[in-house]
Every structure is written in structure tokens, then in C-alpha cells.
Amino acid sequence: MPLFQRLCLLPVLLMLLALPAMGKTAPDGPEVALRTLANGLQVVAIPDHRAPVVTHMVWYKAGSADEPRGKSGIAHFLEHLMFKGTKKVPAGEFSRKVAEIGGQENAFTSYDFTAYYQKVSPDALEMVMGYEADRMENLVLAEDVIETEKKVILEERRERVDSSPGAILDEAADAALFVNHPYGTPVIGWQHEMLALTRDDAIAFYDRFYSPNNAVLVVAGDVDPKTVFALAEKIYGGVTRRVAEIDHQRAAEPEPAVSRSLEYFDERVTTPSFERTYLVPSYMSAEPGEAEALDLLSAVLGGSSSARLYRKLVTGNEKAISAGAWYQGTARNLGKFGFYGRPRGDTALDEIEAAIDAEIADIIENGVTQEELDRQRNALVKSVIFERDSQTTLAQLYGTMLALDGTIEDIADWPERLGRVTVDDVRDVARKYLKKPRSVTTYLRPAS
Amino acid sequence: MPLFQRLCLLPVLLMLLALPAMGKTAPDGPEVALRTLANGLQVVAIPDHRAPVVTHMVWYKAGSADEPRGKSGIAHFLEHLMFKGTKKVPAGEFSRKVAEIGGQENAFTSYDFTAYYQKVSPDALEMVMGYEADRMENLVLAEDVIETEKKVILEERRERVDSSPGAILDEAADAALFVNHPYGTPVIGWQHEMLALTRDDAIAFYDRFYSPNNAVLVVAGDVDPKTVFALAEKIYGGVTRRVAEIDHQRAAEPEPAVSRSLEYFDERVTTPSFERTYLVPSYMSAEPGEAEALDLLSAVLGGSSSARLYRKLVTGNEKAISAGAWYQGTARNLGKFGFYGRPRGDTALDEIEAAIDAEIADIIENGVTQEELDRQRNALVKSVIFERDSQTTLAQLYGTMLALDGTIEDIADWPERLGRVTVDDVRDVARKYLKKPRSVTTYLRPAS
Numbered sequence: 001m002p003l004f005q006r007l008c009l010l011p012v013l014l015m016l017l018a019l020p021a022m023g024k025t026a027p028d029g030p031e032v033a034l035r036t037l038a039n040g041l042q043v044v045a046i047p048d049h050r051a052p053v054v055t056h057m058v059w060y061k062a063g064s065a066d067e068p069r070g071k072s073g074i075a076h077f078l079e080h081l082m083f084k085g086t087k088k089v090p091a092g093e094f095s096r097k098v099a100e101i102g103g104q105e106n107a108f109t110s111y112d113f114t115a116y117y118q119k120v121s122p123d124a125l126e127m128v129m130g131y132e133a134d135r136m137e138n139l140v141l142a143e144d145v146i147e148t149e150k151k152v153i154l155e156e157r158r159e160r161v162d163s164s165p166g167a168i169l170d171e172a173a174d175a176a177l178f179v180n181h182p183y184g185t186p187v188i189g190w191q192h193e194m195l196a197l198t199r200d201d202a203i204a205f206y207d208r209f210y211s212p213n214n215a216v217l218v219v220a221g222d223v224d225p226k227t228v229f230a231l232a233e234k235i236y237g238g239v240t241r242r243v244a245e246i247d248h249q250r251a252a253e254p255e256p257a258v259s260r261s262l263e264y265f266d267e268r269v270t271t272p273s274f275e276r277t278y279l280v281p282s283y284m285s286a287e288p289g290e291a292e293a294l295d296l297l298s299a300v301l302g303g304s305s306s307a308r309l310y311r312k313l314v315t316g317n318e319k320a321i322s323a324g325a326w327y328q329g330t331a332r333n334l335g336k337f338g339f340y341g342r343p344r345g346d347t348a349l350d351e352i353e354a355a356i357d358a359e360i361a362d363i364i365e366n367g368v369t370q371e372e373l374d375r376q377r378n379a380l381v382k383s384v385i386f387e388r389d390s391q392t393t394l395a396q397l398y399g400t401m402l403a404l405d406g407t408i409e410d411i412a413d414w415p416e417r418l419g420r421v422t423v424d425d426v427r428d429v430a431r432k433y434l435k436k437p438r439s440v441t442t443y444l445r446p447a448s
Numbered sequence: 449m450p451l452f453q454r455l456c457l458l459p460v461l462l463m464l465l466a467l468p469a470m471g472k473t474a475p476d477g478p479e480v481a482l483r484t485l486a487n488g489l490q491v492v493a494i495p496d497h498r499a500p501v502v503t504h505m506v507w508y509k510a511g512s513a514d515e516p517r518g519k520s521g522i523a524h525f526l527e528h529l530m531f532k533g534t535k536k537v538p539a540g541e542f543s544r545k546v547a548e549i550g551g552q553e554n555a556f557t558s559y560d561f562t563a564y565y566q567k568v569s570p571d572a573l574e575m576v577m578g579y580e581a582d583r584m585e586n587l588v589l590a591e592d593v594i595e596t597e598k599k600v601i602l603e604e605r606r607e608r609v610d611s612s613p614g615a616i617l618d619e620a621a622d623a624a625l626f627v628n629h630p631y632g633t634p635v636i637g638w639q640h641e642m643l644a645l646t647r648d649d650a651i652a653f654y655d656r657f658y659s660p661n662n663a664v665l666v667v668a669g670d671v672d673p674k675t676v677f678a679l680a681e682k683i684y685g686g687v688t689r690r691v692a693e694i695d696h697q698r699a700a701e702p703e704p705a706v707s708r709s710l711e712y713f714d715e716r717v718t719t720p721s722f723e724r725t726y727l728v729p730s731y732m733s734a735e736p737g738e739a740e741a742l743d744l745l746s747a748v749l750g751g752s753s754s755a756r757l758y759r760k761l762v763t764g765n766e767k768a769i770s771a772g773a774w775y776q777g778t779a780r781n782l783g784k785f786g787f788y789g790r791p792r793g794d795t796a797l798d799e800i801e802a803a804i805d806a807e808i809a810d811i812i813e814n815g816v817t818q819e820e821l822d823r824q825r826n827a828l829v830k831s832v833i834f835e836r837d838s839q840t841t842l843a844q845l846y847g848t849m850l851a852l853d854g855t856i857e858d859i860a861d862w863p864e865r866l867g868r869v870t871v872d873d874v875r876d877v878a879r880k881y882l883k884k885p886r887s888v889t890t891y892l893r894p895a896s
Binding site: 069070072168169172175176179180184185190191192193249250251252254255257258259260261262263264437 | 517518520616617620623624627628632633638639640641697698699700702703705706707708709710711712885
């Protein structure tokens, strides 16, 4: 079944950005190869011979941020509809074939991209390629499928957003943070707009974005690059380039001038929760070095149990059951820098906020020490050693980067760039971006 | 010079909606006549023989809410560019002719419409009609005019928004209230988008919306309707209908779930200020009777010095130097219901908010009395008697209503509909709409 994923996917990927560091320092890192077919399809081969399995992913550089205004949810709706058959293949056949051979499949939609993947044995690679290449250009949508599948996405929204107080508040927070850019619109869509989506909307989105020159094919696993490129040429090479130029122009944010806060009471809430999110650049839009500094700033402040906020609020004065910071920089246009904290016992939410504010003020004033910067940088690398074990996450890392129009070199260089970040760089991005008017604060509280 | 006006124009017009009440009860009210020309232009004639003067207005049913995403400010920019000449008339000639005969002219842009008007002696009516009809279809835009005039609108934004702490906060509040509908985008435009506007953008907006079947001609003054219609037919009748169907489809708001608040500190602020705005229906989108009830609710709560908030906070406990409520219901899609208060001396803003909250809670709980409802309804009518003296505001009233696709009957019926509002109706709209999750609260404070 297609799986809807919001940006929650991306913090994981960020961690993985450090993977090539391992490739560089450890000679057993993957030797990633890239080719571009004549029709514009980028093909990435990532050898991984530890087990007889391959991960096959196709990434389209089109997500919810590419939707026409008023058509929110169409990117994700189309992801569902991609399982409904083509001119040659009846609905369900592709999924059934994958299941029959014990394979796995999935799909997800985010703001900037939509991806489809299968995990199968190497001898089934050609088969899944065939099906995937076929639905890249031959999708057929019957009217009855539209209404049936619309019920599915509406139910998905009810489950993932409306039944979760935190998700309701997060959705409102994103809408408050991004007042002009489409990142303020939920990937799943606004309910009233989802209800009005049509077959024509889906076809229009498909025709506009599902073209080989707007896609990235990633094959990771027990297959050599030469075979990957030969198969890709044979099977995807014949897919027609349907769109000449892909337009990712999106409305930009005005410079934020006024701090916003949101308060939400819900009887389903048991523990109150504080969050603060600042508008910051992403890896794709930042000045050189700034995104790397933001990553390390988040590590120092709150990426782990050895970070400042955790040591202060969770294990220190025990005011909080959780507290931390994060940077979400894997996006085509804009990033987010966030803080969170949940009070322990009868500690007031205000106290958590004040403590987090004090830590922010301290870093802005005094910066970070060389020792903690090195320690957190090192910890980030270590955590990545663990993550690299997954073939799927490896494929996701490269797919994400190329889907954002980044390069393999961006991944390869990243550890080096991370290594160049100084304590001054970290303090400077804190000064530049952790300004209250750039932020949205949320308070999630039990209904009294 | 073109004048930029935000919705601040509209509360005045709302008051004027009561004008026809006078027409009905007083036999000297205007006998308004409407014709539609073959090309779709609606023509309204409003006789007013008190002085030898006519007000000539053309309203286009196109405002900032009709702009393409990412092109904010183009409606207003085009308004400026409409003074730059046509195929037949050099730039400035129209304005010069009006000035030469001692006439006045102006123009304004709002969310839903853009209007141009001249006030001249009756014998100059045909002349201004000729110029106005000419620029409805023959606008010429030279590239050099674009850059020069762009400096003007950017300066206008600096003056009207960026140099005013209250305007900066209001702009952010609108963006927070309307997360999906284009009413969240400022009429003047976001600065970064204004900078990127082009001649092509202006022409595209002009070609899409400046067509006689998307316009309303209003002539008020010392001229009989027969003459108005004859002149309109002669001069505007030949303007080509350039657009078959006008599309006012706009993204709608999701049901608001989370209350928002904004805090802005500025050293230019001397007295702090509290505002709360609720998302409510407009006259055009409300259930029957609800908009009228919202109008009376605002009158009871805070439309004048005899209203509850003023008597409580300003003349009562003297905590505030101003306090009131308002309803902005003159809009194609959505309305706003607002509260405001500015503390006296060292009264805290929180105290003002708490007092206003208490009044809201009281009306939701206990409603209003028949006596105060009748008194405020009567006061509304009386205030209108004063306003009706202006020919220009009369013309604006009819132009606004028709530009929103309302009818002359909507204006004529309004006092009757207002008269039918009961105390229960007023309490019911308060209960239905004055819910905190529907609102945005702003705090404007001096920088410490």
C-alpha cells in the first residue's frame, strides 16, 4: 500500500548525509555511479553485495509544493493512483507480482518529491523496472477508481492528522510559518480541497511532472553498476520525454517580521508540549557552510542525550521528560530549525520555554565550545555508521539528494564541509536565524 | 495620483449599506437604475441633483485575490499603469484634462475589485467616459514606464506598511488568519514579488479581467438616468468583450482549528495595542441573516461610544483609551470580525484582553437585550443619514455591491433584513463564530 510520509522522513536522511564520510575514510564505502539517459532520466547505481537483494526506486522531482493552488493533495493522490494500472497492465498486477516473489514495495510523497520503490531479489530487477517504466508513461485512470481511492486518502487524513492533536497543531504551525510558500500547505492536502480533486487534476499533474527528465532511478544492492545501466537503458531508455522544461518556480516567503504563537487544547492530550520552529535556509538555499553549521548547532543544542537541552532539562533539573532541537535542511527551498520540550509532572510549559530561550540566548551570546562541537560532530558520524547498514536508507539518501537537484558530489563533500565548520560559524548562524520574529511557537495542552 | 486603499475603505461602505433604508422611508432617496449593455457592462445611474456635479466610476471585478500565486501586487500595479496612456491617448492626458476643468480623479485597489473615478461637471461626463472606455481596451505599456512606476509602488509599500508598526502587524495578522485563501496576501503585494513583476504580468492581468463583462459603470450626480444610459451605450457600447467567462475561483480556507497570536515589538510604538480578529462569513458567503446579525453584534459590542466595550473600558473603568469591535462583511468570500483596545496609562494589555474576553463570554452566555439591539440598530441608521450626503460614497456603495456580484435589491432589502434580526440571532452568531480557534490575536508593544 502506498505510504504517506511527511517531512518526518527527512531528519533520518540528514543523518545519512554523513554516510559518504564513511566511504571516504573507510575504503569499503559504496562506489556510487551515475549516468543520465538520453531521455533525461538520471540513473544511480549503489553496489551493496552483503545480501542477494536489490532496492529499486524511482523518484519524481514533484511533490505537494508543486501543486496548483487550490489542488492540495493531488501529488499524494496521484501516488495512490499510480497503483491503478496502465494501458498494458491491469490494476494490482504489479503489486501482486512483487508480493508473489516475496518482495516489498512502497511509495511516499513529500513536499519536493514523490518516490516509488520495490525491494526484490536481483533476478526480479528487470521485472520491476519493466512495470515501473510502464507506469511512468502509460497510466490509465478510470473514473470509478478516483472516487474509491479518494475515500482512502480522506481516511488517511483523518487517521494521520485529524485524529492526532499534535498533527493538527503541526499542520497549523506549518501554515503559520510559511505564509506564502507552498510548504505551508499540508502534503496530504486540505480536506475541502481533497474532496474536490478530480481525475483531470491527477492527469494534469502526471502529464506535467512524470517525465523521465524529471525523475531519478536509484538501484542499490547486489548488482553491478554496468548491469544497472544496461538494464536502465534497455527498459527506461524507451520512455518518452513528455515535458520539455520542468518548472519548480514556487512563491517565496517574505522576510518574517512578526513572531507567531499557536495554542491548541484537546482532551486527547495527556502531556502538554512546547515547540518552536524558526524559518531558516535549507541545504539547497543556504549560503555556503550555513546549513552545515545549522546541523551542528542542532546537534549541540539538542540532537541527542549528550546535547545541552537534554542534559539541562531531562537529566539535569528533571523538569522535562523530553527536550531537544533539530534542523530540517533537506528541502528544495526552505528549511526549519526546531525546538521541543515536554514538561515532567506539574512543571509549567512556560518554564520549559524559558529554559529553552535561555539556552538559545546563551549560544547567541557565548557560542559553543570547540570541545562540544567536536564531540557532537563525532557523535553524528558515529550514529551514521549504524544507519548505513540499511540498503533502503542508502537508496533514499541518494534519491533525495538528486531529487532536490543536488549531486553525488554534494553527498561526498558533505563530511568535509561539516568538518570545516568552526565554533564561530555555529554562533553566527544562531545569531542570524534564531530570531523570534522568524519563529512560530506552539503550545499543545490538555483540554481543561 | 492613484491611491492605494486596503479594506479600510469597506467599513465606511458597510455603514452606507443602510442608505437605501433612507430611500425607502424618506421619499427623497435616490432612484437608482441599472442596465446591462450588450457587451456585458453593468451601468448604474444614481440621480443626485443637489449640485452640478457628477461622479463617474468604473469598477473591475478583479482585485488582489484574483492574482496568480507569486504575482502579488499586480492588481494594484496595473491600477497605476492604467494612467500611462493608450493607443490613442498619450500618458497623462486624461488626468490633465480632468484637472484642467477643475475635476478630481482617483483610483483604488482592494482584494475583490479595482476602481477608477472622476468627479466633474455634468458637461464633462462624456469626455471622461471617452477616456475611461478607451483605456478599458487600448492600454499601452512601454517597458520604461514599468520600471519607473515600480519604484512608485515600492515606495508606497514602504510608506504604508514598512514604516508603520501597526501595518506590519496587520499584514502578518491577515497572513495568519487566511492560511489558504488569497485574502492572506497583502493588496500592495509582498515586496520580493513586487520587485519581480513585469510588463507581461500586468498585460496578462489586464487581458484576463479588464473586459466590459467584468466591469460596472456607476454614474451618480446631476444627470438623469436616460442620459446616462444613452451616453454609456454610445461610448462604452463599442468596447469589445475580450473575455468569455470570468473566473473568480479562489482557494478556500480550511476550517480553523488552532488559535493564533502574534506579538510585535517596535521602537516606534508609544501606546501598546490589542486586536483580535475572527474568521466569519461575509455578506456574500453567509447563511441568510447571519451577516446582518454580525453587523448588529459588532454595533452592540463596540461600534460607537454607546456600545458595551466603550462604556465598559473607556468611559467606565477608564482602563482603555479606545476599545471597540467591528465587522467587515463586504467581501466576495470571507469576512472578519474584530476587537481592539489600547490601554490607558500603565494598564496591561492583558487586562484589556481579559475585559474584552469577558464581554464576548457574556454575550455568548446571555445574549443582548432587546433595548440595546434596537438602540444600536437605530444608531446605525442615524449615522447613515449623515453619510448619505456624499455623492462619492453613494457611488462607492453601489459600485462595491455590484462589483461583488450583489444586486441593487441587496442594497434595497438590507434595512429590512437588518430589522428582522432578533436578539437570539445576535447571540447565535456570537456562539457560532466567536470561538477562539477561529481567531488571530495581535499584541503591538513598544520595544523595551
